[in-house]
Amino acid sequence: MPVTPSELGTQPVGGVARVFEDVWQLKVPVPFPLVFVASYLVREDDGWTVIDPGFDYPEGREVWRRGAKSLGLDLGGDIRRVVVTHLHPDHIGLAKWMSGRAGCPVLMSGMEIAAARRLWNPTADTDRFFRFMVRYGMDEATARPNVLKQSSRTELPDEITPLAPGEKLEMGAGSYRLIHAPGHTDHHLVFHDEHRGLLIGGDHVLLRITPNIGVWPATEPRPLARYLASVDGMRGLDVNLVLPGHGPLFHDLNGRIEELTRHHEDRLDVMYRAYAGEPATPYEIACRVFSLDLSDYQLRFALAETLAHLELLEEQGRIEVAGEHPVRHRPVRRMDDIGSEA
Numbered sequence: 579m580p581v582t583p584s585e586l587g588t589q590p591v592g593g594v595a596r597v598f599e600d601v602w603q604l605k606v607p608v609p610f611p612l613v614f615v616a617s618y619l620v621r622e623d624d625g626w627t628v629i630d631p632g633f634d635y636p637e638g639r640e641v642w643r644r645g646a647k648s649l650g651l652d653l654g655g656d657i658r659r660v661v662v663t664h665l666h667p668d669h670i671g672l673a674k675w676m677s678g679r680a681g682c683p684v685l686m687s688g689m690e691i692a693a694a695r696r697l698w699n700p701t702a703d704t705d706r707f708f709r710f711m712v713r714y715g716m717d718e719a720t721a722r723p724n725v726l727k728q729s730s731r732t733e734l735p736d737e738i739t740p741l742a743p744g745e746k747l748e749m750g751a752g753s754y755r756l757i758h759a760p761g762h763t764d765h766h767l768v769f770h771d772e773h774r775g776l777l778i779g780g781d782h783v784l785l786r787i788t789p790n791i792g793v794w795p796a797t798e799p800r801p802l803a804r805y806l807a808s809v810d811g812m813r814g815l816d817v818n819l820v821l822p823g824h825g826p827l828f829h830d831l832n833g834r835i836e837e838l839t840r841h842h843e844d845r846l847d848v849m850y851r852a853y854a855g856e857p858a859t860p861y862e863i864a865c866r867v868f869s870l871d872l873s874d875y876q877l878r879f880a881l882a883e884t885l886a887h888l889e890l891l892e893e894q895g896r897i898e899v900a901g902e903h904p905v906r907h908r909p910v911r912r913m914d915d916i917g918s919e920a
C-alpha cells in the first residue's frame with residue numbers, strides 16, 4: 579500500500595490552513611512545475627515564526643499579503659524570525675523581503691549559509707557550470723543556454739544567524755531538534771519535535787515527488803549515498819505528522835522512507851541497464867533514462883541526478899571509468915546484474 583496523503587493542509591494554492599495546534603500552512607506559488615512551496619507559520623506568544631517563506635516574485639509576495647491579512651498578521655511587525663531549511667530559491671527567496679519588512683532575524687544552518695553565499699554570489703564563475711556539463715558529455719550548444727538561465731540570482735539577507743545540527747529550537751509550544759539531512763543540499767536541516775511527533779521536513783522527505791538528489795559543481799561528494807544514509811537513520815523517529823516543503827502532508831514517515839529507498843534502488847538498476855553493456859557518457863545515460871523532450875533547464879537537473887546515481891553505481895563496483903574527456907563509464911558485469919541486464 580503506498581503511503582497516503584493526510585487530510586490536513588488540502589487548501590488550494592494561495593490558501594492558508596491550520597495543520598497542527600500552533601502551526602499554520604500557507605501554500606505560496608512558485609513559477610515552476612512544483613506549483614507551490616509550503617510555508618509554515620508557528621504561533622508565538624508575541625508574534626509568529628515563519629519557516630521557508632518561499633520564492634521571491636510578485637505572485638509570492640501577493641499571496642503573503644493576503645495570507646497574512648486572513649490570519650490578522652502584520653507583515654511589518656508580527657514576524658519574530660524567519661527560519662530556512664535550505665538554500666534553494668523557492669525556500670529562502672523571500673527571506674530578505676520578509677525580514678526586511680519585519681526587522682527580524684533569518685536563521686539557517688551555518689554551513690548552508692556559507693554554501694549559499696558562494697552559490698548566490700553575483701560574481702560567481704558561470705563558465706564553471708558550462709565546463710562541468712560539457713565534461714560529463716553534454717554538447718556545448720545545449721550546455722550554453724543552461725548557463726545563461728542560471729544567471730537569475732537569489733538575493734540573500736545581509737545577515738543570517740547560523741544554526742547547527744543537534745541544537746534545539748523553541749518554536750511556539752514545541753521544542754524542535756535540528757537534524758542534518760543532506761542529499762537535496764549538503765547542509766539541509768529538518769526540525770523534529772519528538773514530544774508532539776512533528777517533523778518539519780523541507781525537501782528531505784516529500785510525498786508523490788522524490789527530492790532531486792544531484793551532483794552540481796559545488797556539491798560535496800556522494801550526495802545520494804549521504805541521502806540514503808540520512809533517511810535510513812530517520813527510521814523509527816517519533817513522528818506522526820510530516821510537514822513537507824512541497825506536496826501533501828503525510829503521517830507514515832517509515833513507509834515513505836521505504837518507498838524512497840526502493841525508488842533509488844530502482845533508479846540505480848535502470849541507469850545500470852541503460853549502458854546496455856557499452857561505455858557511455860553520463861549525459862547519454864541521462865538522455866536514455868529521462869524523457870527526451872525536457873527543457874534545457876530540466877536537462878540540467880536530469881544530468882545532475884544521473885551523476886548522483888552513477889557515483890553510487892561506481893562506488894558499488896557496478897560501473898567503472900572508461901574515459902576522461904568527456905567522462906565515460908562502462909558497466910562491470912556482476913553476478914546480481916547479469917539477470918537484470920538481459
Ligand SMILES: [Zn+2]
Pocket residue numbers: 615666668669781823824
Ligand atoms: Zn523546494
